[in-house]
Amino acid sequence: MRPTRRGVGVLVVALAAVAMGARYGQAGLNAVAGPLLVALLAAAVQVRLAGTPTVERDPPRRGFPDDRRQVELTVEGSGIATLTDRLPEGVAGTASARRSLPTTVTYDLTYERRGEHRLGPVDVVLTDVLGLVRRSATVEAVDDVLVYPPVYRMGGPDAFARTLAPEPEDRQAFDRLREYVPGDSLRDVHWKSSAKRDELTRQGVRRPPERRRGPRRRRGDAGHRRRDGGGRRDGGDGGPRQRHRRRTGRPRRDRPPLDSATPTGPDSSRCSP
Known part of the structure; x- marks a missing residue:
């Protein structure tokens, strides 16, 4: 004091x-x-x-940049006081008034920047009726206000329809970034780059190279191999019997199994059952 x-x-x-x-x-x-x-x-x-007055604030509603809201302070006490509501960066307004207590103070608030901003505390300067003595106090009346990011027009209903329509391009591969133009598809907006640059940025999608396809073979072609019931492949060289016959001119005879062969020679009587 x-x-x-x-x-x-x-x-x-x-x-x-x-x-x-x-x-x-x-x-x-x-x-x-x-x-x-x-x-x-x-x-x-x-x-x-x-004494120290009490202050209650009616918190403003959420909004977007350049929106205006009204803040109301209800002050209970006695004497004459100068009230100053502390405003952070991102919001603007004239939040100071000199009133006789108790009273209600109303002022306009303008949102300037996105984010969550804290209003308060309130600085109170009490004086007597004649204005000869003063006493300063700080009332911890704090409230948060949320300001949304600015809204941009991204095109008419056609842009929204293109966003829902399926596209055959690969959306994961892109080779360049450029400024967004109204009418572009919302799928092409690169949100991370847009947040860093504070402007909408569109990604250019890389188109895959076209593949050249040769003529397809049919089942009836000579080069197509297919197994038949005898194990032969169409269009191939055939099995070992056919290759032997083409080389020698006579059919190939299969060897008998070892257990069915009849032994010959001087020791044949020993091996016979």
Whole structure:
């Protein structure tokens, strides 16, 4: 608590009157100094007994940049107070008023930047009726307000229809970025680059090279191999029997199995059953 500029002036006049009356023997100057000193004492007592007021804020609704909202402060207390609501960067408004308590303060708030912003606390400066003494206090009345990102027009209903329509291109591969033009498909917007540059950026999709396809073979072609019931492949060289017959001119005879062969020679009688 300290005197205001007006209070300092009143105090100087009162002390000067007392000093001049004592020096020059003018007792009538005490009649001037006495009421001034009493006024200062009464002002200090009034501000002291007023206490710290209570503040309640009606938080504004969410919005977008350049939107305007109204903030209402309900202040309970006594005396005369100058109220100043602290505003962060990203919102703007005239949040200061001098009122007699209790009162309700209303001011306009303009959203400037996206994000979550905190309003408050509220600085209160209490003064007496004559404005001779002041006392400062801070009321912890804090509220958060959310500002959405700006909205851009991205095209008419055709752009939305192209977004839902299937596209054969590979959406994962792109080779360049360029500025978004109204009417482009929403699928081509590169959201990470757009957030870094604060502007919409479109990705150019890389088209895969066309593949050259040769003539397809039919089942009836000579080069197509197919197994038949005898194990022969059409259009091939055939099995080992046919290759043997083409080389020698006679059919190939299969060898008998070892267990069915009849032994010959001098030891044949030993091996026979």
